[in-house]
Amino acid sequence: MRQLLYASNTSRDVSDAVLDDILLSSRKNNVKAGVTGLLLYIDGGFMQVLEGEAAAVTETFDRISRDRRHWNTTVLLDRDAPRAFGEWSMGFTRLARETDPGAFALTEDAINGRLKPGAPAEIVTLLRTFHRINSPQAV
DSSP states (O other): OEEEEEEEEOOTTOOHHHHHHHHHHHHHHHHHHTOEEEEEEETTEEEEEEEEOHHHHHHHHHHHHHOTTOEEEEEEEEEEOOOSSTTOSOEEEETTOOOOTTSOOOSHHHHHHHSOTTOOHHHHHHHHHHHHHHSGGGO
């Protein structure tokens, strides 16, 4: 299994409709490719973890890199690692508000309870840090 983490920028005023389209497309494409992961959006930026067979992750990341809805795509982690997000086609949270009751809510309970046991420490630390910095209590 390959695990790739990247960050990218998008417009600060990206519409809910565009975010919904990105999420719907991601879930559909990822199920077909056998890719799981997590997509976070906050205030003009995306952070995403992609997991799966190496060729599927490469193809998915290449498609994302060509998407004009975001730019400055930067790989933060790329390695062989077990899945941390189980069978999720794409866990997602929009930190401004909850929009999809089936989506990944970025809470301490979600981080502790929805990641697979033995998830790589870097991913767990990244999510906890992201949550701590962006949670309503931090504002």
